[in-house]
Amino acid sequence: MKRALSFTLVATTLAACALEPTPIPTAQKGSARALGVYTTNLDPDLERQAYDALARDARRREHRFLDAVDPEHLARSIRVEQSDLEAGLHPPEEIFQLGAQLFHATFTPPMGYGGEDRPHLSRFHQGRRGGPDAMRCASCHWRGGPGGAGDAADNSYLAGDGDRQSSALARNPPSLAGAGLVELVAREMSAELAHARASLVAAAKAAGKPARGPLVAKGVDFGELEARPDGGLDGTSLLGVDADLVVKPFGWKGHFASLRDVVEDELNVHHGMQSTWLVAHADPARIGPFGGTDPDGDGVTDEITEGQVTALALFLAMQEVPISDLPEEQDHIVRLGAGEARFQALGCAGCHVPSLSLESAVFTLPSREGGASVSVDLARDAAMPRITPPAEGGSLRVWLYSDLKRHDMGPALAENQADRGVRPGTFLTRPLWGLARSRPYLHDARAPTLEDAILLHGGEAQAARDAFAALSEPERADLRVFLTSLTRARRLSVP
Incomplete structure (x- = not known):
């Protein structure tokens, strides 16, 4: 794995x-x-x-x-x-x-x-x-x-x-483990979406008629955008992102773009x-x-x-960076492999995308007061364990298990009011890394176990939820073993 x-x-x-x-x-x-x-x-x-x-x-x-x-x-x-x-x-x-x-x-x-x-x-x-x-x-x-x-x-x-x-x-306090990498991935996704928007605007002006095209960043589908020759935009077909095309990976509703x-x-x-x-x-x-x-x-x-x-x-x-903590018993290792395959087969990975690429691990904060930027290299300076390049080479991979999009989660999780313009039943896909050490689950901590959280999914996740509900107990056990492996490195600390 x-x-x-x-x-x-x-x-x-x-x-x-x-x-x-x-x-x-x-x-x-x-x-x-x-x-x-x-x-x-x-x-x-x-x-x-x-x-x-x-x-x-x-x-x-x-x-x-x-x-x-x-x-x-x-x-x-x-x-x-x-x-x-x-x-x-x-x-x-x-x-x-x-x-x-x-x-x-x-x-x-x-x-x-x-x-x-x-x-x-x-x-x-x-x-x-x-x-x-x-x-x-x-x-x-x-x-x-x-x-x-x-x-x-x-x-x-x-x-x-x-x-x-x-x-x-x-609102339950979410874990912030790996938060810098999450922001860096979101920044790169936002840059990809901005580039696609600029290309559509240029195409519309050159052709003198509307240009419509898909918006995809790091393999994640954000719907479609239409640009008009006058530079105007039609974002009614966008999916999971605001009209500004800025991916906002923080907050249960996805309200914040930066730490x-x-x-x-x-x-x-x-x-x-x-x-x-x-x-x-x-x-x-x-x-x-x-x-x-x-x-x-x-x-x-x-x-x-x-x-x-x-x-x-x-x-x-x-x-x-949260880790994958493999079990020691051979039977549990076999179950983990089966559970990871079942995670894909159920459709969970459609929103909880296992990994997204990252071009640079340098986290830079530009000055807001006219001064110099402040930067740290998360691959070198962050708390251990840190992100490392894949053994086979290529881009860094951030194993966060999220597409960083908003999704309709159905009536069971819908709240009694919108939150700063985000509809009551719409939530950001929570990263699953570190999951085993972040219970209880969901935005209001109503789910004491992983199964409770899964069974409360609806809306865009209804099919995956129903497929999970139809599993036998041994099949659910495989998935639980896999999800339990998503944890954080153990530290001895004094609160």
Whole structure:
């Protein structure tokens, strides 16, 4: 079986009292190097991993004591300016550490948490602005490893009346493993679609009559587009993508094209932490009615710098690649092979496309303020395990099991309202990589098992769902074994 990267770590249990953590280095306030709590390395020696996990926990506890003595310590430690990142003052490993610190930081009112007209914590959000509903990113993204999924208890209830769950849209935190590669694939797909659009426009102008043609990116069918001689476009036959032809791979409904957009929206909605960019450019319905440099009226300005947005976006982009973890027993290996074949035969791979090609693993964030871009090479700098070239050569393959399109999922999953223009029953195809470590399943975590999730499919997936329902129990077992192999590398970590 082809995989971008695949290996198995053997589990072990170590008694904490038998371990001696490495000494804690003297920290300098605000020093990125002193914050070396998180690393992109994955030591194959699990005993060494355990030592490192205890050392990380000791450093984090020490930082909490430092913050108790000096409440501004944490805020200074996670402060980073865009100009420093653009100047190359922080190598990729330090950027990863800075982003990780932000991801695990506890936001407080003196740092800008919440807003004057927002509750301190609220399960049910009022309108577009959010709760806030958590004080740390890691509070909800924890299952299965760094930047992981959340449990059903971690659901957010968005865009409601602030009181009733029934008025809101339930959203379970998705896993962000491999997120940088997902964005890179989507960028390349968007570029292919833009090129096809430009070709149609040119053909229509040259012929003096409408030109119609298919839109395909990386083998994925996005319907058809018609261009008119005057440059106008008819996108009524598009499939699974907006009229702008930008593939948006993030959010359950596919609302976000980039991790930078995700970071800014999630900080604002879930924590009331507003970036300087949002403050300068977003409308009051999104950031608050008080205007000026403090639109949420909490008395704090410059809550999140552009540099912090960049560091956090790059931390998410540098998350490791999920793996295929092969079973040890021969019978299970045979079942896995049968299950993978059945995945194809049922039609699941029509939407959950096993792999998409990728021309470049360099993740670049262009400056939004006229400065230089910041780049990391995910094949070299990301957390381990990383993407690797296929043994047979050719383009990189991203084994994400998704076409990154929106699909109608039928009435069983349809919500009671549209979500920012996306119809109630339409959802983005969720990548299946890392699946075994991201339960419960579906956008609202209603499915405790894989079978429950499959049987709730409808709409465009109805035929595949019915074919699965008709399987015998041994045949279902084969598919379950295959899906269970889609997981993440095991890490010993202290939450």
